[in-house]
Amino acid sequence: MLFVALLLAACTLSAALCIEALGARLRIRRLGDAPIGHRPHWPRVSIVVPAHNEEAHLEPAVRSLMAQDYPDLEIVLVDDRSEDRTGAMVDELARRDPRIRALHVRDLPPGWMGKNHAMWLGARAATGEWLLFTDADVHMHPDTVRRAVDHALRHGLDHLTVAPLLTVRGLVLAAWVGLFTLLFIASERPHRVRDPRCSHGVGVGAFNLIRRAVYEAIGTHRAIALRPDDDRQLGRQVKRHGYAQELLVGGERIRVAWYQTLGEALRGIEKNTLAGMDYRWDIALVGLAAVALAMLLPWIALILGAGWIRWTAAAAIIAIAVGYLLANPPPLWRGLLVLPVGSVVLVYGLARALVITALRGGIYWGGRFFPLEQLRQNTTHNASL
Incomplete structure (x- = not known):
């Protein structure tokens, strides 16, 4: 029995x-579904990229950010105590493009996790009205930022997060990632976050776009300084404080190799x-x-x-x-x-x-x-x- x-x-x-x-599947919209609206003014966007020992991934990812067709863009690269060539690559990329600012973290203060501290420092140095937190291995289509900002403005959002296309190698890793995604949907319920009556909040590390004023109002990364699930917690803080939020599916416009091997996963x-x-x-x-x-x-x-x-x-x-x-x-x-x-x-x-x-x-x-x-x-x- x-x-x-x-x-x-x-x-x-x-x-x-x-x-x-x-x-x-029925309720989550795709980033590329709607045409980009014509706007006489686009708010300044600062992309904050923390990087810790990312020499293998950083340059191609940043190149995809440099190729964005967004009219008013700033890229803040934060070398977080890297022990490889990441720091030198950050400086070289900054020399190539005046839109890039290079920051270097030498020591981690008490009460912080490294990535959260790097994003906080990057946000402090940024000048944008909107902040976009992403990872150093994420690749974006040239119109990704413009589409995301247009969607956020058109729908009155304070925080927009976008789920990337995950590229994996091997059948077992594909099954693992696919089942993990299914559990993520069931536990986080990202299709319900648009509803202001819903308490669920969500964030995806590959793409977290947030109004600077809202980021500061929820306490910045200081409020989640010791959270390893920083992306998720950022989204939860947004909803806890009553701000408007949505998750979109990025499809081919945002790609990331989440894990290279099953052991790494x-x-x-x-x-x-x-x-x-x-x-x-x-x-x-x-x-x-x-x-x-x-x-x-x-x-x-x-x-x-x-x-x-x-x-x-x-x-x-x-x-x-x-x-x-x-x-x-x-x-x-x-x-x-x-x-x-x-x-x-x-x-x-x-x-x-x-x-x-x-x-x-x-x-x-x-x-x-x-x-x-x-x-x-x-x-x-x-x-x-």
Whole structure:
């Protein structure tokens, strides 16, 4: 009886994932859907790019920013204590283009994570009416910034975040990323953030465009100085303070190779898994159990069960597969070929991240260790403004 109850619970969770993915597909707009409006004046935009040991990715990414057709653009490159050639590349890029400002961080002050501190410094040095926070490995189409600003102005937004096209190598990594995206949609509900009555807030590190006045009103990155999930928390701060927000799908206009290998992906989520639960172990364990139930139990029941149990398991698997297709663009669809393997790796990765965080008593990021006691002081609910 317990197995049957768990299987029915797995079916319910699978159906919920599929429904949320359908809502996202129907309600989230694309950045390139509407034509760019004619404007006699475009507000100044400052793009802030933090870079820590990014010599392999920085130059092509910045070239895509230099190619933007936006009429009033500033690019602030922040070399965050890099140990490779990133600092020299930042200076060279600044010499090539007068729109680029180069900043160098030599030391990290107490109470900060490196990336958050770099973005805060970049925003302080920026002169734009709008700030665009992006990463040093993001590639943008030449009209991306202009389209985003036009959309934000046309719809009266204070914060616009855009989900990039994720390029991955290998079937298992594609399945992992695709399932992770499905979980992101189900947990963050980005298709609901346009509704001012909805408390959900969202942010994506590849593209966070925010009015400078709003950025300062929500406390800047000081309010989330010790949050490894800085992009997500920036979006949550915007919604908590009652400002207008929307998420768009970028498609080909914003591309990023999120993780190059599966091992890199598993290491990458170590810093964010417990942070995504506001450092609450009860929520983290319940969430892990729910994911394992939805992703793994139907496959076990399909193999070991018979009769209606097998058909019920198949229905749950189909719901996950449909949700996967709805949540992801065609390049990631090939991950369906190894969906059961991707499901196992996803659950393993989440469990591994929680176990490692518990054993360490904190996380490593940017070459530094941050204990959980310190991180819990900077949760969404008690961030000092």
